[in-house]
Amino acid sequence: MRVVIGEDSVLFREGLSRLLEDAGHEVVARAGDAPTVVEAVERTDPDLAVVDVRMPPDLTDDGARAARVLRERWPELGIVLLSQHVESRHSVELVARGRFGYLLKDRVLDVDEFLEALRRVAAGGSALDPEVVTTLLRGRGRADPLTLLTPREREVLALMAEGRTNAGIAARLCLSDRTVETHVASIMVKLGLRESSEHRRVLAVLTWLGLRPETGEGGAVRR
Numbered sequence: 001m002r003v004v005i006g007e008d009s010v011l012f013r014e015g016l017s018r019l020l021e022d023a024g025h026e027v028v029a030r031a032g033d034a035p036t037v038v039e040a041v042e043r044t045d046p047d048l049a050v051v052d053v054r055m056p057p058d059l060t061d062d063g064a065r066a067a068r069v070l071r072e073r074w075p076e077l078g079i080v081l082l083s084q085h086v087e088s089r090h091s092v093e094l095v096a097r098g099r100f101g102y103l104l105k106d107r108v109l110d111v112d113e114f115l116e117a118l119r120r121v122a123a124g125g126s127a128l129d130p131e132v133v134t135t136l137l138r139g140r141g142r143a144d145p146l147t148l149l150t151p152r153e154r155e156v157l158a159l160m161a162e163g164r165t166n167a168g169i170a171a172r173l174c175l176s177d178r179t180v181e182t183h184v185a186s187i188m189v190k191l192g193l194r195e196s197s198e199h200r201r202v203l204a205v206l207t208w209l210g211l212r213p214e215t216g217e218g219g220a221v222r223r
Contacts, residue, residue: 001025001122004044006037006051006063007082016050016108023115034062038069041077048078048122071097078122082108086131095205101127101163117163126163126205148190156183161205 003025007013010032017027029040033056041049049070055063067079071094079094080101094100101121107129108114117127146154152173159169170180184201191204 001048001119002028002044002046003118004029004031004037004040004046004049006031006034006040006049006055006066008032008052008055008059012052012105019108019111019115020118033057034066037063037066038073041070041074046077048080048118050080050082050118053081053083067094071100075099078118078124080118080121080127086129095126095128098126099124102132103127103129104131120163126161128162130158130162146191149187153183153187153190156180157187157204160184160201 003020005013005016005020005027007016007030013030013032017030020027028044028046031037031040034051035057037049037051037055049067051063051067051070053061053063055066064081067081070077070079075097076099078099078101080103081094082103082105084105086104095102099121101117103114103117107117120127146157149157155173156169159172164172166177166180166184169175170177173180175183187204193204
């Protein structure tokens with residue numbers, strides 16, 4: 001996997017580079033500010049960009065804004081945003097496009113989990129930090145379709161939002177694969193996603209995030 005790293009902290013940037021290289025990945029560029037991240041991706045054509053949300057020149061949400069530029073120019077690029085704190089609006093804006101992850105920097109300390117999240121995003125999946133998922137779950141009203149779900153089904157859907165497969169969910173919740181499949185099927189029915197479509201899992205997660213897009217015939221997402 002070829003990776004561009006966008007991080008203004010030299011120590012964190014070099015530590016992340018070393019971590020990725022030790023895991024057998026190639027760090028093709030390192031950038032200390034948001035504009036350089038975009039330039040580096042254009043120059044190196046990586047599989048994945050790992051970008052800090054807050055970067056120079058403004059040290060606000062420059063990295064997140066750069067990520068939106070990357071997504072528009074390179075739709076197939078995997079993008080992982082890193083943040084010190086939960087800033088869920090950035091994940092809400094980008095998650096619907098796929099190939100996206102939003103992780104807190106503390107998650108890097110769990111090396112195996114972090115590397116697996118990067119691989120998942122580079123392969124076309126998603127990886128949302130559990131704290132981001134929890135934040136997005138708050139503040140829903142009575143009309144929320146998720147009120148139809150049981151507590152266990154909400155747990156399963158939250159783990160789907162993190163980008164986990166049925167097998168990964170089963171391992172996390174100590175359930176059988178068949179039990180997880182049953183929960184997923186029930187979630188799809190309760191959220192009105194009965195149509196046969198490869199997008200159903202994505203639509204379920206978008207509904208969970210409050211981002212359900214319009215769909216056309218056969219459930220295909222309108223882009």
